[in-house]
Structures are given as structure tokens and as C-alpha cells.
Amino acid sequence: MGPITRRLAGLENRKGWTAVLLTVLGFALVVPVLNMALEPGHPLHVPTYVVQLLGKYLCYAMLALALDLVWGFAGALSLGHGAFFALGGYVMGMYLMRQIGDRGVYGNAELPDFMVFLNWDSLPWYWMGFDSFAFTAVMVLIVPGVLAFVFGWLAFRSRITGVYFSIITQAMTYALMLAFFRNEMGFGGNNGLTDFKDILGFSMSRDSTKVGLYVATVLMLAAAYLAARFIVTSRLGRVLLAVRDAESRVRFLGHSVTGAKLFAFVVSAMIAGVAGALYVPQVGIINPSEFSPANSIEIAIWTAVGGRGTLFGPILGAMSVNAAKSFFTGVAPEVWLFFLGSLFVVVTLFLPKGLVGLFGLLKRRQRRAMPKASPTPAPKATEETHA
Amino acid sequence: MPENAVQQAPRHDVLAADSILYLDGVTVSFDGFKALNSLSFIVRPGEMRTIIGPNGAGKTTMMDVITGKTRPDEGTVLYDGNVDLTKHDEAAIANMGIGRKFQKPTVFENLTVFENLELALKGPRGTFAVLLARLMGEQRDRIDAVLGTIRLTDRAHTSAGALSHGQKQWLEIGMLFAQDPRFLMLDEPVAGMTDAETEQTAELLREIARDRSVLVVEHDMEFVRNLDCKVTVLHEGSVLAEGSLAKVQADERVIEVYLGR
Ligand SMILES: Nc1ncnc2c1ncn2[C@@H]1O[C@H](COP(=O)(O)OP(=O)(O)O)[C@@H](O)[C@H]1O
Ligand SMILES: [Mg+2]
Numbered sequence: 049m050g051p052i053t054r055r056l057a058g059l060e061n062r063k064g065w066t067a068v069l070l071t072v073l074g075f076a077l078v079v080p081v082l083n084m085a086l087e088p089g090h091p092l093h094v095p096t097y098v099v100q101l102l103g104k105y106l107c108y109a110m111l112a113l114a115l116d117l118v119w120g121f122a123g124a125l126s127l128g129h130g131a132f133f134a135l136g137g138y139v140m141g142m143y144l145m146r147q148i149g150d151r152g153v154y155g156n157a158e159l160p161d162f163m164v165f166l167n168w169d170s171l172p173w174y175w176m177g178f179d180s181f182a183f184t185a186v187m188v189l190i191v192p193g194v195l196a197f198v199f200g201w202l203a204f205r206s207r208i209t210g211v212y213f214s215i216i217t218q219a220m221t222y223a224l225m226l227a228f229f230r231n232e233m234g235f236g237g238n239n240g241l242t243d244f245k246d247i248l249g250f251s252m253s254r255d256s257t258k259v260g261l262y263v264a265t266v267l268m269l270a271a272a273y274l275a276a277r278f279i280v281t282s283r284l285g286r287v288l289l290a291v292r293d294a295e296s297r298v299r300f301l302g303h304s305v306t307g308a309k310l311f312a313f314v315v316s317a318m319i320a321g322v323a324g325a326l327y328v329p330q331v332g333i334i335n336p337s338e339f340s341p342a343n344s345i346e347i348a349i350w351t352a353v354g355g356r357g358t359l360f361g362p363i364l365g366a367m368s369v370n371a372a373k374s375f376f377t378g379v380a381p382e383v384w385l386f387f388l389g390s391l392f393v394v395v396t397l398f399l400p401k402g403l404v405g406l407f408g409l410l411k412r413r414q415r416r417a418m419p420k421a422s423p424t425p426a427p428k429a430t431e432e433t434h435a
Numbered sequence: 436m437p438e439n440a441v442q443q444a445p446r447h448d449v450l451a452a453d454s455i456l457y458l459d460g461v462t463v464s465f466d467g468f469k470a471l472n473s474l475s476f477i478v479r480p481g482e483m484r485t486i487i488g489p490n491g492a493g494k495t496t497m498m499d500v501i502t503g504k505t506r507p508d509e510g511t512v513l514y515d516g517n518v519d520l521t522k523h524d525e526a527a528i529a530n531m532g533i534g535r536k537f538q539k540p541t542v543f544e545n546l547t548v549f550e551n552l553e554l555a556l557k558g559p560r561g562t563f564a565v566l567l568a569r570l571m572g573e574q575r576d577r578i579d580a581v582l583g584t585i586r587l588t589d590r591a592h593t594s595a596g597a598l599s600h601g602q603k604q605w606l607e608i609g610m611l612f613a614q615d616p617r618f619l620m621l622d623e624p625v626a627g628m629t630d631a632e633t634e635q636t637a638e639l640l641r642e643i644a645r646d647r648s649v650l651v652v653e654h655d656m657e658f659v660r661n662l663d664c665k666v667t668v669l670h671e672g673s674v675l676a677e678g679s680l681a682k683v684q685a686d687e688r689v690i691e692v693y694l695g696r
Contacts, residue, residue, distance in 0.1 A: 279566065282567070286546055289543065290543040290554055293546075301610070302526050302530040311566070
């Protein structure tokens, strides 16, 4: 075994591994089977729209996981992660636009509809290569990664930390939003990219393609989780935690704070980009509103609600907050924002470790409620003792 | 080591040649107030030196200058006779073999005692090297040895935040051990310690000093006497007196500004 596989193998105890594996299998196998093998009338049938909704939540979960790597571990609260997500989404959107070919409204095989509409006569240079899925897949990582590298290098080298970092990342995503709104940018302006037809030759209107995209999302989330896990359990992960707690002290030990933060930021941006690239074919559109500063703040809320610095917590947080959002916007849309606001206040004030911290707290409570006198731990606590 | 590190006026050469640390005319001002005012002194390789001086004399600022945290407005700061420390950042200076213990103990509270030492351990510091680093048997032994020296073996896997004040001070000294610097500086290492702890710390420092150059800033006169080395008295950012403790204690100006109060 090489050093990396050995680290991965030793990264969690067997129970942890089993839990991760079962969760992934549950999402990747059971849900599609319940969708496709069962008749729509069956009580256990999972309708396709639910599969799609789950797929969307999983993209958000990946985004929250990405933010946790920089915020929860390196202590840098990026309020611009929506930008990396949107960029990954635009890259995928460009590929999907090229797949339309001459099936657009104007029937132009060379140019996407919006370019024909703008009277452009040729494809801009930066649209070259997106006919290829392989090129697109690489760009999904490169585009957010390069932006994060340049931006992070400037910010971390100048030792911009704390709220200043949060503000400039908000400014970054806001500036990108304004830029992408402009038609001259060549990304469809206000309307963004949409009317996609197929991906890798599969028609996007077919249920099996939707389920396939969902399964791909589950697997990519699992891969991103393992990658993040690998980083935070390495010595670099401990450097990141040290940076979060006492940044300047780390420098006096000879570690490069800029290097460590930059690494986490770039990897995080790439994960966010992948999330965006999986999101766009599932929702069928990408437009500049994905860059809106409020989106990035919402990501921070999911992460905080789930429990930052835990990797698993943000995944849970993103899924549960968005499930609540779907519920409220269906039942009583006007209360949603109040609910989200109060949730954030409650978590900030009472649950610094979020939902994951809450579980830990309950577990400890339960353990403390066990009778103290018995020298060997009792197999089951007598619930009545005290709360 | 970058070539441009060696470019000094000739007059430095003679004095700097046989020094681990060479300060000449170092001035630092904060909004016009001179925290260091043309400070000059030399530490010889292998020497242990104590710096004393009243609060606000500039002792911590002096360490900030040497470790790259603060850039001096004027003056020369040479390490090892030829490396211009004012041209490097904190991490680079630490990697040259200069270790520092802070006045306020700063350990990483959310890491265990063992992990604190692991991060301090001498070794490659590149981001990717650290990502793929594994703890070798000999490194583990080294950490275990340090744990023994600082008497924290049985606390190895508790989080550093749970240690007492004195234990945190020791952990920080242990991190210096693990870093294995050639030159180390300690800012008030026994502040807030009990008499017994102070005595043990003095013993620890004498052990460290056996094969290293050490600079200790301290207020506690009993402790300074215990270290039994050359003393430099700082006052208002410059050197007021230098020599044995007995000699500086007898100095009229020192008595006036510091000891006499
Ligand atoms: N960052 C700073 N900004 C302004 N004044 C400072 C700063 N750091 C230190 N000083 C001032 O410089 C003087 C020397 O401080 P310091 O080096 O901490 O003294 P010592 O460690 O000897 O007690 C003090 O008067 C202090 O107030
Ligand atoms: Mg001081």
C-alpha cells in the first residue's frame, strides 16, 4: 500500500467506513431501484421528480462540503462560494449548448441561439473546445480553480482575514454577477444558458437520464467527501486547524499559512465547481442570478446549521435546510425567510456545532443519565434517572 | 539561502563574523513613538543571554523584529553573521532555525498535545509535503522524548486547551524542542508559574542551552540569577547596561530606571 491508500484505509474506524459505504449505496442504488423497478402506484415507489429534487439537494450538499473545507477547517469564511458553483455550472452549460447543434430555434449549427439573436457571426474563442465533454470536465475544475488561486493568492498573501475576507468574496461574486448579466460577455446575458437537449448523447428529457445524473451526483459527492476527509486527516489538515485557531503562531513554526489556505481554497472551489456542473443539467438552466451574493450567504447558513468543521454536518445541513425550504415554499412561502433567519440565529447562539453538535450533546446527556455507581457500564441506561 | 542576503557594509564584518545574532542601530517607531531606539547588541554562537528591562522597554518588539513580524525602520539585523533577517518573512526565518516562545502562551487549543508537537517537528514544510507527510517511527520517538522532557507524557492525547497555564508554557517550550532550532528566544517563560515550576523551567532551559544559542526575556530576578548568564538591560528601546547580573545590578542608571523602583 502506498502512503495515500494507507492513509485512506486508516482514516476512519471500520464502523465509520461501513456507515459511509451504506449511505452511498443507499442513495446510489436503492433510490434508483425504487424509482425504476416499482410501478408508480406502489407505496415504496420514488417518483422521478423526487429523485431530481434529491439530486439538486446533493449538489447543494457538495457545495456546503466545499465551504466547510475553507471555513470549518482553515477558518476563512468565503461568502463567494456561489461564484465557483456558478462558474462550474456555466462551463457545463456551454457544453450543453454546443450539444444542441442545429436543433435551436434559429437552426444554426455553428452558433447558439442567443449569439444569432445578437447578430454575432462567429463563435468567440473562449467557446472553443466545449463540444468535447472531456475538455469540459477538465474546465469544470480549472476555471473555478484558477479564479480561486489568483483571488486567494492575492488575499492570503496580503493577510486579509476574518470579516474582510468575507466581504471581498461577496464583492467578487457580485462583480461576476454584473459581468454575466452583460450580453457582450457571450454567456447569454440575463437569460443565461438553457433549452438543453442532451448530455453525452442521452436525451435530457428522459427519466433514465435524470436518474443517471442523480447517481453521478451521489458518486461525485462521495468522492468529494473522501477527498476532503483525506485532506483534513492529513498533517496539512492539522495545519489548517492550527491556522484557524492561531494563524500567526503557525508562521513562527515555519509553515506557510498562505500555502495551506490557498490549497484548501482552490480544492474547495473545484469541488464547488463540480457541484455546479452537476446541478445545471438537473435543473436545465444556468443564469447570472446564481452569482447573487444572497446565494453565497445561504451556503454559509447550511454549513453552520449542519455543523462546521465536521464535513458530514454541512452535507446534512444543506439537505435538511433545503428540504425545509421545499416544504415551506409549498405550504407557506411567506414564512420561509423568517424561518431561515431564525434558524440561523438559533444555531449561532445555541448550537455552535450545528446539528452534529446537537447529536453529540444528546448522546453525552444520555450517557450521563446512566447510573454512576455501577463500576461496569450498564448495557442500557435507565431513562427515568434525570435529564 | 538567497545570495542577496549577504550585502553588508564592511564595518559590520568584523563584529558580525562571530555572531549568531547581530543587531546594529535598530529603530522601530509606532506613530512616532520609538519602541526601539537604535538598539545594538550581539549574541555569540552557543551563548545564553538574558534580556531584562521594565515594561514597555521594547523587549517583545525586539523579538518581533528578529522573527520577521515587524520590519525595522532603520538598522541591521543579521543572523549567523550574514543573513539579513529584515528581508525574510516569519516562516522563512523559522525555517532558518530561529524558534520563538511567546509572552502569552500560544498553543493550538483544538489540537492534542501530541499534534501540537507534530506540527512543530522539524521537517519539510512545503504544502504538498505536509499533505502527504507520515509520522515515521523516529519522529514518533522524538515526540515521545519531548513529551517526557516537558512532563506531559500522560497528557499527550488531551487537547492543549485543557492544559493548565504552566503546562501550556511547557508545551510551547516543548514545541521549540521539537522544532530543534539553532537559536531560540523565549519571552517571559516563567510568567505566572509557581516557584517549583519556575525552578524546573530553569533546569529545562539550561538543558536546551547546552547545544544552542538562547535569548531569554525575563522579569523574575530569581529566575535570571538561576540562569547565571550575561544580562542585557533594555530601557526605552536601547541598551542601558550589559554584563553579569551582579554587575548590572550595581549599575547606578539601572538601579534608577528599573531595579530601584
Ligand atoms: N503594534 C504596536 N503599536 C503601537 N505601539 C506598540 C506596538 N507594539 C508595542 N508598542 C509599544 O512599544 C513599546 C514597547 O513594547 P514591548 O516591546 O511590548 O515592551 P516590553 O515587551 O519590553 O514590555 C510599548 O510602549 C508599547 O506600548
Ligand atoms: Mg513584552
